[in-house]
Amino acid sequence: MIAAVVVDVPSGSVNKTFDYRIPVELEGWAEPGMRVIVPFGPRKLQGFILEIKEDSTVKGMKNIIEILDPLPVLTSELIELGRWLAENTLSFYITAYQAMLPAAMKATYEKAFQVLVPEKLTDPIASLFSANNEINVSDITNENPHLLKTLQNLAKEGVLDVVYKVKNKANKKRVKFVSLASKDLAKDTIQQNQKKAEKQKALLRELVNRPSGEYPLQEILTETGASHTTAQTLVKKGILHIEEKEVYRDPFQGRKMKPSKPLPLTENQENAIKPILHSIENNNHQTVLLHGVTGSGKTEIYLQSIQSVLDKGKEAIVLVPEISLTPQMVNRFKGRFGSAVAVLHSGLSIGEKYDEWRKILRKEVSVVVGARSAIFAPFQNLGIVIIDEEHETSYKQEDHPRYHARDVAIWRGKFHSCPIVLGSATPALETYARAQKGRYQLAELAKRVHSNPMPEVTIIDMREELKNGNRSMFSKELMDKLKTGLEKGEQSVLFLNRRGYASFILCRDCGYVAHCPHCDISLTFHKRYGELKCHYCGYKEGTPSVCPSCSSEHIRFFGTGTQKVEEELAKVLPEARVIRMDVDTTSKKGSHEKLLTAFENGEADILLGTQMIAKGLDFPKVTLVGVLAADTMLHLPDFRASEKTFQLLTQVSGRAGRHELEGKVIVQGYDTQHYSIQLASKHDYHTFYNHEMQARKLHQYPPFYYLGLLTFSHPDLMQVVDASDKAATYLSKRLSHDSLLLGPVTSPIARVKDRYRYQVMIKYKNEPELRVWFEEIIAHFQKDKDIKDLQITGDLNAQTLM
Ligand SMILES: Nc1ncnc2c1ncn2[C@@H]1O[C@H](COP(=O)(O)OP(=O)(O)OP(=O)(O)O)[C@@H](O)[C@H]1O
Ligand SMILES: [Zn+2]
Ligand SMILES: [Zn+2]
DSSP states (O other): OOOEEEEESGGGOOSSSSEOOOOOOGGTTOOOTTTTEEEEEEEEEEEEEEESSOOOOOOOOOOOEEEEESSSSOOHHHHHHHHHHHHHHHHHHHHHHHHHSSSSSEEEEEEEESOOOOOGTTTTTHHHHHSSEEHHHHHHHHHHHHHHHHHHHHHHTTTTEEEEEEEEEOOEEEEEEEEOOOOOHHHHHHHOOSSSTTTHHHHHHHHHOOOOOOHHHHHHHHHHOHHHHHHHHHHHHHEEEEEEEEOOOOOOTTTTOEEEOOOOOOOOHHHHHHHHHHHHHTOOEEEEEEEEESSSSSHHHHHHHHHHHHHHTTTEEEEGGGGGHHHHHHHHHHHHHGGGGEEEOOSSHHHHHHHHHHHTTTTTTTTEEESSSGGGOOOSEEEEEETTTTTGGGGGOOOSSSSHHHHHHHHHHHHHEEEEEEEEOOOOHHHHHHHHHHHEEEEEEESOOOOOOOOEEEEEEHHHHHEEEEEEHSHHHHHHHHHHHHHHTOOOEEEEETTTTSSSSTTTTTTOOOBOTTTTBBBBBEEETEEOOTTTOEEEOOSSSTTTTTTOOOOOEEOOOOOHHHHHHHHHHOOOOEEEEEEEOOSSTHHHHHHHHHHHSSSSEEEEEGGSSSSSSTTTTEEEEEEEEGGGGGGGGOTTTTHHHHHHHHHHHHTSSSSSSSOOOEEEESSSSSSSHHHHTTTTTHHHHHHHHHHHTTTTTTTTSEEEEEEEEESSSHHHHHHHHHHHHHHHTTTTTTTEEEEEEEEEEEETTEEEEEEEEEEEEEOOOOHHHHHHHHHHHHHHHGTOEEEEEEEEEEEOOO
16 A cells, blocks of 8 residues: 655655555554654655555655554544645645644654764774764764764765654653662761762752652752752762653643533523524534624623534534633633633643643543634534634734634634634624625624623823823823722723834824825834834835924834833832733743732732733723723734724723723823724724725725735845845736735845845735745745745735734
């Protein structure tokens, strides 16, 4: 039998399957979807069997060396999905398949020298191989590049051999345990009064004082302050034993989950869940947009839909944006479905992720809650996919393969004839437009559960505050409300929008922000050249020293950090207990959860934070939400700036007054007249939608046009300019006249890691050949040996241009 294998070489010329013979001893075992190790040139590579067939026309076929999996890790559905994914995202097949699997299953490769003719080796080389017949190349290069040359020469002479090894990343969790070789020996060592070895003695004393047995090495080291080297020294002296053992990983070990029962649905919820249940019962595919205001009970609808899927013996995937994948969120699903739930998110270690994923493959769970890549969960009887906060940009992967989880979900929904539910209080414009056209079914929840009102929003113009002599970052009203909240023992959330920090200039007196005259986006400030620049069309102008609109000198770069806000709070409200949540305070594993739990338990009065506190939080005692600098994001060089601002303000406001206590929101900003701020304060999605659609139509942006984007990067600016120029010319000859070609221009991020970046943008409605042209361009430059280091990425449906 023959296996068609796609191998782990992400390159254009290898982007196909290769035929390998299945050796007799592996016949009957090999199946499509299994990982294998195959010879490829001089190397050994990991690959996936995509197909098993009777024969092949290939001459001189080699044998499969090894099969890595007892069962296929890619189901036949995923094999098909991978093909579609690779083709539609302009990725290599191998990249698409690897994206579907946990990182632990990706191979790493090792090159090593092995001794062929030991007699010909002289010292010191011979001694290198004394312990083992083999040395990894990676072990040498770091320490001694000179030695590498010697070994390479020996390999040329045939004294050494070069072998390629495939490593599986550690799949099982291993922990080092330490024990004493003999207690007496340890005691003797402690007695010797050697001054230097204090740490060694401390370590031994710790173990002597404990009941004999093994202890996790890390625990002992932490306890005694000794280092790994100290422990190793004692092992060499024969006083200690260290042994690695396997332990089981459970990210939710020892965590208490509050069990929950289905709630009787409100009338609104009853209506909204109908189309979903209908699709489940009739086994037909349907995409349902669940548009429900914050606190309208969307989650309860998700839970009950999942229940009916489980009742039919099917499985469910729930996607949640990474930053709202909080323990609170997970508990809502674990509380209802208990151990039937697996969780996949980036906070887990590679191994924990792998373990959770295996539970899915082994059918030990039937619900998975996770971030973007959980859409590839290898369920075989999928009954529903729910995408919460469907408008979130993190559902689009901005690296190969550039897929959008929403598109993959719909593909799988068609395959399994099951519903896809897109939930949001602020659906993406594209999504709502499709619902209006009837391509998606629309279900709306216009009211909060129990009809408690949406919080009242007050907009404060900080220019006015400045005029009235208030130079602080808090408006008078926000200060007053913070104080009242403190007195009443209620909680407040302060939100600082950090996106767009210092990248544009703003007049503190009149709110003026420089815009491109051609593109309807703000100009980006480039400190190095002291100029303002448009990242879409290349327009530029000098930085003004006075405001062009009101001649004020208070024109400056905008930006304030959370830390500064915290300091200011300590000055003006010293009695308030503040928890600050930003990248700095949450970088340690588990700290995110700790801070939220502390706030939930009332250990603080104010939660101050960035984007990460905007979503999903459901705290009963929060009555006030303050938004500092609501408008910073409006000025990002992004055609979605208004949409993102509206979404964010709506989300943040939605954190207030979700339960018995009434909520209040104060939004501060400079450009407060902007429709996205005004309409968010009125909780008016529909007007916003209509307004924004007009703007998009006028400026030819999605959802009226798709954006195709080709990005070029190279360390040499001239190469990038030249290549992008050629590509633009190539495309301009082929594009239909309904399409628009923009550029080449520098990318919004003009240089990354010393590589210059240029882009060509195509706005198009229907361009069926575009994928082929992109592929041709990419292939053309790959063949050109002179510009070897040129990287080109293509995206047929770019979500952002940043
Ligand atoms: N039918 C119901 N009866 C009683 N309480 C309910 C019902 N449905 C939901 N709730 C409660 O109402 C609150 C808000 O619901 P939920 O968090 O699901 O809203 P949401 O629409 O997901 O909000 P957001 O988009 O802001 O996250 C929750 O505390 C939830 O337990
Ligand atoms: Zn001004
Ligand atoms: Zn422009």
